[in-house]
Amino acid sequence: MEVGEEPPKPIRTALVTRVESFNAAHRLHSNCLSAEENKRIFGKCNNPNGHGHNYKVEVTVRGEVNPLTGMVMNISDLKEHMQESIIKPLDHKNLDKDVPYFTNVVSTTENVAIFIWDSLQKYLSPKLLYEVKVYETDKNIVVYRGE
Secondary structure, eight states: OOTTOOOOOOOOEEEEEEEEEEEEEEOOOOTTSOHHHHHHHHGGGGOTTOEEEEEEEEEEEEEEOOTTTOOSSOHHHHHHHHIIIIIHHHTTEEHHHHOGGGGSSOOOHHHHHHHHHHHHHTTSOTTTEEEEEEESSSSOEEEEOOO
C-alpha cells in the first residue's frame, strides 16, 4: 500500500428480503396413488373440489453490497422478478388446473416453494437467490434453499 492510500474497504455481505402475497386453490392429490391412499395421506386437503389459501412468500437474496450503489440488488428489480415468477403464474389460479408444472407434481407447499425457486432462477444472477419461504397459513411454513 502506498503512503496516503486508503486501505481497501472490507467486502460486506447482506441478505435482502421482499414479501409478496398471492391467492390460489389446489387439491392435494397424487396420480400415483389410489383414491384410498390419497384420502388417507392428504385427508380433507384431498377434497375433490379443492380448497384455497392466501399464501405469503418471502424471497431472500444474498450477496455483496455494491460499494457504489449500496445495494445487493435493486429491490425494484426483485419486485419485478417476483411478479413474473410468482404473481403472474400463481395468483388467483387453481394450481393443479392452471399451472402446467403441477400437472404431475402434487401441489404441496414444498413443491410450490420449489416452483418459485426454479422460476426465480431464470431472472437472478447465479448464487444470488438464498431462500424462498412460503406461508401456506400462519402456522404452516416451508423454507427452500435450492437443495
